[in-house]
Amino acid sequence: MGKIKIKKLKFKLSIFAGRSISFILKIFLKSSAGALPGKVAMSIYPDILKEVDHRCKKTVLITGTNGKTTTNNLLVHIVKGKYPRILSNLRGANMPQGLVSAFINDLKEDYDWGIFEVDEGSFKRVVRDLKPDYVVITNFFRDQLDRYGEIEKAFQDIYESLEPLHTTLILNADDPLVSNFKKLGKKNIFYGVLENQFCDSNQNVVETNFCPGCNEHLDYSYFNYGQLGGYSCARCGFENPERKYEITDIQYQGENYRFVLNADQNLKDFEFKYGGVYNAYNCCASTSAALEMGMDLDTVTQRIESFEYKLGRMENFLINEKNVKVVLVKNPISLGEVLKILAMDDSKKSLLMILNDNPADGADVSWIWDAEIENVLQAKNLKNIHFAGRRPHDMALRFKYAGISTENFHIHENIDQALDKILYEDVETIYILPTYTALFHLRELLNARIEGKGRTISYFREFLKNLKLPKS
Amino acid sequence: MEINIFQMYPDLLNLYGDLGNVTCLKRRCEWLGIQPNIVNFSINQEVSLQDGDIFFIGGGSDRGQSLIYSHLLKYKKELEELIEDEKIFMAICGGYQLLGNKYIDAEGNKMPGLEIFDYETKSEEGRLIGNIITKNTLGLKPDTLVGFENHGGRTYHDLQPLGKVISGHGNNGKDEKEGMVYKNCIGTYLHGPVLPKNPHLADYMILKALEKKYEIKALDKLDDKIEYLAHEKVIDLYSP
Numbered sequence: 090m091g092k093i094k095i096k097k098l099k100f101k102l103s104i105f106a107g108r109s110i111s112f113i114l115k116i117f118l119k120s121s122a123g124a125l126p127g128k129v130a131m132s133i134y135p136d137i138l139k140e141v142d143h144r145c146k147k148t149v150l151i152t153g154t155n156g157k158t159t160t161n162n163l164l165v166h167i168v169k170g171k172y173p174r175i176l177s178n179l180r181g182a183n184m185p186q187g188l189v190s191a192f193i194n195d196l197k198e199d200y201d202w203g204i205f206e207v208d209e210g211s212f213k214r215v216v217r218d219l220k221p222d223y224v225v226i227t228n229f230f231r232d233q234l235d236r237y238g239e240i241e242k243a244f245q246d247i248y249e250s251l252e253p254l255h256t257t258l259i260l261n262a263d264d265p266l267v268s269n270f271k272k273l274g275k276k277n278i279f280y281g282v283l284e285n286q287f288c289d290s291n292q293n294v295v296e297t298n299f300c301p302g303c304n305e306h307l308d309y310s311y312f313n314y315g316q317l318g319g320y321s322c323a324r325c326g327f328e329n330p331e332r333k334y335e336i337t338d339i340q341y342q343g344e345n346y347r348f349v350l351n352a353d354q355n356l357k358d359f360e361f362k363y364g365g366v367y368n369a370y371n372c373c374a375s376t377s378a379a380l381e382m383g384m385d386l387d388t389v390t391q392r393i394e395s396f397e398y399k400l401g402r403m404e405n406f407l408i409n410e411k412n413v414k415v416v417l418v419k420n421p422i423s424l425g426e427v428l429k430i431l432a433m434d435d436s437k438k439s440l441l442m443i444l445n446d447n448p449a450d451g452a453d454v455s456w457i458w459d460a461e462i463e464n465v466l467q468a469k470n471l472k473n474i475h476f477a478g479r480r481p482h483d484m485a486l487r488f489k490y491a492g493i494s495t496e497n498f499h500i501h502e503n504i505d506q507a508l509d510k511i512l513y514e515d516v517e518t519i520y521i522l523p524t525y526t527a528l529f530h531l532r533e534l535l536n537a538r539i540e541g542k543g544r545t546i547s548y549f550r551e552f553l554k555n556l557k558l559p560k561s
Numbered sequence: 562m563e564i565n566i567f568q569m570y571p572d573l574l575n576l577y578g579d580l581g582n583v584t585c586l587k588r589r590c591e592w593l594g595i596q597p598n599i600v601n602f603s604i605n606q607e608v609s610l611q612d613g614d615i616f617f618i619g620g621g622s623d624r625g626q627s628l629i630y631s632h633l634l635k636y637k638k639e640l641e642e643l644i645e646d647e648k649i650f651m652a653i654c655g656g657y658q659l660l661g662n663k664y665i666d667a668e669g670n671k672m673p674g675l676e677i678f679d680y681e682t683k684s685e686e687g688r689l690i691g692n693i694i695t696k697n698t699l700g701l702k703p704d705t706l707v708g709f710e711n712h713g714g715r716t717y718h719d720l721q722p723l724g725k726v727i728s729g730h731g732n733n734g735k736d737e738k739e740g741m742v743y744k745n746c747i748g749t750y751l752h753g754p755v756l757p758k759n760p761h762l763a764d765y766m767i768l769k770a771l772e773k774k775y776e777i778k779a780l781d782k783l784d785d786k787i788e789y790l791a792h793e794k795v796i797d798l799y800s801p
């Protein structure tokens with residue numbers, strides 16, 4: 090009796106503490122993002138994720154290297170068309186504390202669905218307490234090696250933690266590393282994107298050198314991006330498994346993209362506001378999951394057409410009558426792909442690269458040398474290239490050695506100074522590509538300019554960031 | 562004038578952006594008016610090593626590394642002769658470890674090296690990760706080298722190091738040595754990649770190659786403003 094009472098009390102206390110922290114953050118920093126409230130709550134009541142599991146009727150976890158946040162936001166948006174009570178970590182805080190923060194900020198007795206993106210390194214820990222009905226795996230790219238060692242390790246961790254679970258896997262058929270999860274013998278649903286006009290004929294990605302079945306070289310009939318594409322192994326016969334859901338065609342129409350979806354032999358096309366082949370994968374992953382979760386095809390495509398991104402990972406602003414496109418870049422593949430989109434855009438434009446080297450960005454900035462910065466050489470009407478962040482010179486160097494003329498390079502002390510220049514240039518479009526920790530600050534600065542208000546909050550935040558606190 | 566730059570196993574040893582070093586050498590040669598020829602050498606792409614002026618060996622995953630060890634063993638003697646003949650080599654991280662006698666992993670298993678140099682690398686607890694600043698032993702100006710290290714293995718030797726550690730860990734986190742130099746062969750743990758941010762080291766390698774091939778004694782000066790700003794930034798942020 091006494092034990093149960095204490096447990097309940099601890100739970101309530103943890104929620105109270107978490108909410109208080111969240112409240113304070115909102116007042117002073119105008120931000121509820123982040124994992125701190127969850128961290129505090131977990132330190133008081135470590136089993137809190139079990140409580141989350143208990144309150145969600147069913148759960149979906151989304152993991153992999155790229156596309157987690159977009160797929161998560163898309164899926165939640167789609168499923169909201171039928172189920173109003175959804176718990177999700179929409180802002181991308183994807184470690185256990187982040188999931189708990191989402192719970193604390195949206196506290197309910199029960200939810201129809203819990204839909205969460207989970208960091209590859211945290212997957213093991215999360216499924217210890219939270220038993221998913223569905224797991225979506227997007228892809229494995231080399232990402233921040235200093236945190237995980239190598240992608241084989243991330244693969245192994247997720248593989249082992251899935252072994253004892255009763256769950257349905259929704260797998261990207263076009264990534265040999267992901268389709269390999271079929272070995273687990275779970276219920277597998279495969280999705281993918283067929284050959285289309287945005288395909289590359291060649292990609293220099295090391296993962297393509299090893300067949301997961303026998304270590305031989307894989308043959309590719311087409312590449313979508315990275316090692317995603319149509320592959321087969323001449324030696325052991327390893328190849329793309331049959332897809333239940335696939336995007337069969339991509340058309341670019343003005344500002345929008347039109348995708349043709351083949352959902353279990355039913356054809357349906359829909360429009361999507363955001364570009365890039367990687368978004369075809371994000372759309373396909375989330376529609377596959379939604380359809381498997383019991384939604385109907387019409388609702389799914391209607392919902393996806395009304396999706397708008399509000400998180401800055403891909404966000405469009407209109408400032409000084411210029412189209413400002415902000416896209417988060419976090420690893421070589423995503424950076425190369427975004428620059429490919431820039432190169433296809435014929436409008437008069439400038440570019441701002443923001444490179445930070447905080448732990449969440451990856452402390453090692455060498456990853457930018459694995460990205461196809463050379464894609465910029467194809468860009469027309471590109472006026473100026475600006476650099477900001479903690480390591481702007483490293484990025485400028487990478488551009489210089491890609492063979493891009495340094496004549497129009499501008500290196501800035503901070504983001505605000507860069508915005509003062511780029512937002513007043515004689516261009517139609519502005520591309521801003523920040524790494525993770527620069528993203529939220531950038532959004533605040535842009536929003537402050539739209540609202541025309543003072544920049545006090547941003548400056549206060551900058552001040553707090555630069556305060557040197559003793560390490561705990 | 563032309564320089565042949567051999568990129569060893571670029572399909573297998575290409576972690577941490579190290580191939581950016583080859584891009585750096587190639588561009589600097591172009592800017593200096595020297596024709597760079599990039600030659601890929603790999604398991605299904607064997608070409609004569611005798612034509613090489615600069616050899617670059619990066620680091621790879623364990624899987625990549627064990628594949629190339631057995632392949633490269635056939636060329637051990639030839640590599641040794643090329644090094645003795647003062648050809649220019651740069652071996653980074655796993656490549657640097659590979660030139661030694663052996664690598665001993667956490668369980669005590671021994672993985673043989675090419676035994677070109679008399680040193681060994683032991684896996685010890687904790688990875689040595691972070692930005693690193695050293696003082697170079699080659700007499701280059703500026704005297705600092707900057708980069709990023711990320712290795713679990715500790716290398717021990719009495720050879721000339723490439724640098725003395727000012728900030729960071731170096732070969733083993735104990736003796737303040739980073740890397741090794743023997744004739745024109747350089748081994749190092751510095752990623753970054755190391756050459757773009759240390760153009761004095763890049764030009765040192767290019768000059769050594771030209772000296773050997775064409776008896777050239779000095780290089781033209783390139784505009785290295787951004788290079789040294791990047792170099793200085795690491796020192797500003799990470800010096801003790």
